[in-house]
Amino acid sequence: MALIAMKFGGTSVGSVEKIRNVARIVADVKNQGNDVVVAVSAMSGETDRLVGLVNEVSPHANPREYDQVVSTGEQVTIGLLSLALQEMGHDAVSFTGWQMGMITDSAHTKARIEEIRADRIKKAISEGKAVIVAGFQGITQDTHDVATLGRGGSDTTAVAVAVGLNADRCDIYTDVDGVYTTDPRIVSEARRLKIISYDEMLEMASLGAKVLQTRSVEFAKKYNMPVRVRSTFKPEDDGTLVTTEEDPNMEQVMISGIAFNKNEAKITLTRVKDQPGLASTIFSAIAEKNVNVDVIIQNISPRGDGETDLSFTVPKNEAHNAVAAVQGLKDSHQIGDILLDEKVSKVSIVGAGMHSHAGVAAKMFTALADEGINIMMISTSEIKVSCVIAEKYTELAVRALHEAFELDKDGN
Amino acid sequence: MALIAMKFGGTSVGSVEKIRNVARIVADVKNQGNDVVVAVSAMSGETDRLVGLVNEVSPHANPREYDQVVSTGEQVTIGLLSLALQEMGHDAVSFTGWQMGMITDSAHTKARIEEIRADRIKKAISEGKAVIVAGFQGITQDTHDVATLGRGGSDTTAVAVAVGLNADRCDIYTDVDGVYTTDPRIVSEARRLKIISYDEMLEMASLGAKVLQTRSVEFAKKYNMPVRVRSTFKPEDDGTLVTTEEDPNMEQVMISGIAFNKNEAKITLTRVKDQPGLASTIFSAIAEKNVNVDVIIQNISPRGDGETDLSFTVPKNEAHNAVAAVQGLKDSHQIGDILLDEKVSKVSIVGAGMHSHAGVAAKMFTALADEGINIMMISTSEIKVSCVIAEKYTELAVRALHEAFELDKDGN
Structure with missing residues (x-):
C-alpha cells in the first residue's frame, strides 16, 4: 500500500x-x-x-x-x-x-x-x-x-x-x-x-x-x-x-529535448567603456525595475579602443522598462547607442547527458548553420546550450535540432 | 466617538x-x-x-x-x-x-x-x-x-x-x-x-x-x-x-403593526377521544417529522360524548408530512377524519401596549366580523392576537385592521 x-x-x-x-x-x-x-x-x-x-x-x-x-x-x-x-x-x-x-x-x-x-x-x-x-x-x-x-x-x-x-x-x-x-x-x-x-x-x-x-x-x-x-x-x-x-531507470541519453522561448527581446549597448564596475551599474539599474535579465554577452574591446558592445535579453513585455533604466545612465556613463530588437527567440537543447559527451554544442551550431540560421548569442550550462536567433527561424530551428539529435528515435 | x-x-x-x-x-x-x-x-x-x-x-x-x-x-x-x-x-x-x-x-x-x-x-x-x-x-x-x-x-x-x-x-x-x-x-x-x-x-x-x-x-x-x-x-x-x-424614546402605543402569514395550512382531526395523553402522542408523532406546529385549538367534548375535535396549523409545505404522521395513529387511537385545509392564512395584531389595554381582541374580532370574515382559530400572547381565516380574505382583513386601529395616524 x-x-x-x-x-x-x-x-x-x-x-x-x-x-x-x-x-x-x-x-x-x-x-x-x-x-x-x-x-x-x-x-x-x-x-x-x-x-x-x-x-x-x-x-x-x-x-x-x-x-x-x-x-x-x-x-x-x-x-x-x-x-x-x-x-x-x-x-x-x-x-x-x-x-x-x-x-x-x-x-x-x-x-x-x-x-x-x-x-x-x-x-x-x-x-x-x-x-x-x-x-x-x-x-x-x-x-x-x-x-x-x-x-x-x-x-x-x-x-x-x-x-x-x-x-x-x-x-x-x-x-x-x-x-x-x-x-x-x-x-x-x-x-x-x-x-x-x-x-x-x-x-x-x-x-x-x-x-x-x-x-x-x-x-x-x-x-x-x-x-x-x-x-x-x-x-x-x-x-x-x-x-x-x-534513478536506476534513468538511461543517460545525450539530449532529452528541444525547448524554445519566443518571449525574448535583445538589447544592445554600443561603445560601452570597458571599465570595471560598469556592467554592475547597468544591471543594478535594470534589476531595480524588477526586470529579469537572461542571456548576457560582452566582447572585450573588439575594436581595441577600450570600448565594447554589451548585449543581453529580457522578457519582451519588460523590454521598454529595461531600455528606460539604461537610458538614465546613457550620458553619465558615456554609453553609445541603445538598440532594441524585439524579434528574437531562444532555442535550447537540454540533456543531462551532454556534459559527458564532447561536441554537442558544435553539432547544434552546425545544424543551425546548415539551415542558414545566424546565431546572435550563445549561452551554456551543464545541461543545456541556448542560442538566440531571429524569431522567424524558431520553428525551422526546432525541427532541424530535433532531427539532428534524432529525438524521434526511441531514447527512453 | x-x-x-x-x-x-x-x-x-x-x-x-x-x-x-x-x-x-x-x-x-x-x-x-x-x-x-x-x-x-x-x-x-x-x-x-x-x-x-x-x-x-x-x-x-x-x-x-x-x-x-x-x-x-x-x-x-x-x-x-x-x-x-x-x-x-x-x-x-x-x-x-x-x-x-x-x-x-x-x-x-x-x-x-x-x-x-x-x-x-x-x-x-x-x-x-x-x-x-x-x-x-x-x-x-x-x-x-x-x-x-x-x-x-x-x-x-x-x-x-x-x-x-x-x-x-x-x-x-x-x-x-x-x-x-x-x-x-x-x-x-x-x-x-x-x-x-x-x-x-x-x-x-x-x-x-x-x-x-x-x-x-x-x-x-x-x-x-x-x-x-x-x-x-x-x-x-x-x-x-x-x-x-x-427605552425612554419608546412611547407605549397599543398596536404597532399588522402581520400576516399565508404560509399556513390547517389540519383538523375529528372525533378524537378526550383522554389524557392523546394530544401528547399526536404532537410527538408530528414533531418526529420535524414539522413545526403553530396554532392549536381543542374544544372540550362539544357534543358531550367524550369526543372532541382538534385543529392545528403547520407551514403549507409541511402539511402532507404532518398528515402522514397523524395517519399512522388513526386506527390505533380511534381518530375520526383527518381534514386538511391549505387555503388558510393567519392575520395578527402586534403591540407591546396591548396588555395594558382592555378590549383589544374584541376590537379585532369586530373589525373582521364587519367585513364578513369568519374566524376559524384564535391564538393570543402578551403582545399579539392572531386569527386564522380563509386565505382569500387576507388583504381585506389586513386593510380593515390597519384602519380599525388607526395605524396610518402618527403613533411613534
Whole structure:
C-alpha cells in the first residue's frame, strides 16, 4: 500500500462533470489499496473571474485582500470534489490552506511555503479518508492571513504535501499526457519521454515548456520526490516520470529535448567603456525595475579602443522598462547607442547527458548553420546550450535540432 | 466617538458599483469620527450559484462540505469591500469567520454562535482600521471546520459582533427603509415606525414580515443591543430603531403593526377521544417529522360524548408530512377524519401596549366580523392576537385592521 499525492488543474475540474471524472480517478487509485491526498485548482475561468472583480474594484489591489478574494476558487473545488467522492461511497474530507496547516511567508500573491503542519491530514488519512486539499493557498505564519502561492501554485502545493507526508510519489494530472522531446505542434515526430531528470525538467520549464510549474520541480528535486506527469483524460497512461538522475531507470541519453522561448527581446549597448564596475551599474539599474535579465554577452574591446558592445535579453513585455533604466545612465556613463530588437527567440537543447559527451554544442551550431540560421548569442550550462536567433527561424530551428539529435528515435 | 456595527445584505453588495456605494456609506460613518465593524453577505445570486453547484454534485450533500463551498461567497465580498475602502484612502482589513474568532457549534448549515474571540477585530479597530467581516459563517469550536449560520445569518453575525465588541449600536442596511405598520404593497397608508420593541419585532418577523432574521432580534434582545433598520439606498434616513421597551424614546402605543402569514395550512382531526395523553402522542408523532406546529385549538367534548375535535396549523409545505404522521395513529387511537385545509392564512395584531389595554381582541374580532370574515382559530400572547381565516380574505382583513386601529395616524 502506497501513499500517493495527486494534483488536478483547473481544466481537469472545469465543470461538475469533469469533477466527477476526477473523483473516479481518485476512487480508482484508492480502490487499488492506496492512501490518497489530492490537491486541486479552481475551476477553469474562476480565478480569472475573481481577479477581474478585484481589478475592477482596485487596479493596484492590496495583496492581502487580493489573496482573500482569489483563494476562494480552490475552496469551492475541494468541497465539490469531496462531495463527488462521497456520492460514490468513498469517505472524503476537504481542507483549505489554513485547515491543512500550509504555512507560508507573508509575500502575498507569490508566497513561499515555509512548513506543513500536516497533523490534520495525517489523522484523516489514518481514518481511511481521501483527503482533498486546496492548491495555491496557505496561511501566513504570524498574522494568520490567507496567502496565495502565485499562478500555477497548485503544482507546488501537491509536491509540498507529498514531501510533508513522505508520500511515495506525486502524480500531476494535466491536459497533456506527459513531457515531450519538443512541442508536438511544431514537430509532429516529437516523442513523449518516459523519464526526465529534475534538472532537465527545470531547464525545459524555464525555457518555455509549460507542463509543470518551475517551483514545484525545484521542490521535488530538493526533497527527491518522484513526480509523474499524466493525463486526466487518459489516466491509465503512465505519462512521464520526473526524477533524480540517480534513478536506476534513468538511461543517460545525450539530449532529452528541444525547448524554445519566443518571449525574448535583445538589447544592445554600443561603445560601452570597458571599465570595471560598469556592467554592475547597468544591471543594478535594470534589476531595480524588477526586470529579469537572461542571456548576457560582452566582447572585450573588439575594436581595441577600450570600448565594447554589451548585449543581453529580457522578457519582451519588460523590454521598454529595461531600455528606460539604461537610458538614465546613457550620458553619465558615456554609453553609445541603445538598440532594441524585439524579434528574437531562444532555442535550447537540454540533456543531462551532454556534459559527458564532447561536441554537442558544435553539432547544434552546425545544424543551425546548415539551415542558414545566424546565431546572435550563445549561452551554456551543464545541461543545456541556448542560442538566440531571429524569431522567424524558431520553428525551422526546432525541427532541424530535433532531427539532428534524432529525438524521434526511441531514447527512453 | 462611537463604535458602530453595520450590516449590508446581498442586494446591497450585488455589483462592484454597489460595493463602492457601500464603501461610501461606511466611509461617511467613519469620517464622522466613529469606529466601524461591517458584516456583509455574499453578492446577490452568488450563494444560489454555489448551492446550485453543490446540489448538482450531491443532492443530499454532506453539510460540512456544503458549508466549505457555500461560505466562499462572503469571503469574496469582504475582500472587495475592503479594497473599495482602501481605494477611497481608508485603512481597512477583512476577516473571514475563522479570522474573526466567530466560534459556533457543529450544526453545519444552521450553526449557532457560541462565542466571539474578538481580539483580532479589537486590535485592528485600535489601529484605526475599518474592519470588514464575513457574515453567515463561523468556525466550529473543536474541529475547526467552516460552519454557516443558515440563510439570513449575516444579520445575526452583525448583532453578535456588535455585542461581542460592546458596540454602541448595530445598523442593518437593507433594501427597505425601515419597519412598517404592515406591508405597504397591501395597505398604501402603511406608515414607517420610528421605533419598535424587540418583542414586537420578533412577533412581526415570525409572522412573516421579513425585515430582520428572527435569530438576530433574539440575540439583540438578550444582550440589549439597539438595532437600527435602514436603507442602503437612502443612508441619510434614520429608519426604524429596534430596542427594549424600557427605552425612554419608546412611547407605549397599543398596536404597532399588522402581520400576516399565508404560509399556513390547517389540519383538523375529528372525533378524537378526550383522554389524557392523546394530544401528547399526536404532537410527538408530528414533531418526529420535524414539522413545526403553530396554532392549536381543542374544544372540550362539544357534543358531550367524550369526543372532541382538534385543529392545528403547520407551514403549507409541511402539511402532507404532518398528515402522514397523524395517519399512522388513526386506527390505533380511534381518530375520526383527518381534514386538511391549505387555503388558510393567519392575520395578527402586534403591540407591546396591548396588555395594558382592555378590549383589544374584541376590537379585532369586530373589525373582521364587519367585513364578513369568519374566524376559524384564535391564538393570543402578551403582545399579539392572531386569527386564522380563509386565505382569500387576507388583504381585506389586513386593510380593515390597519384602519380599525388607526395605524396610518402618527403613533411613534
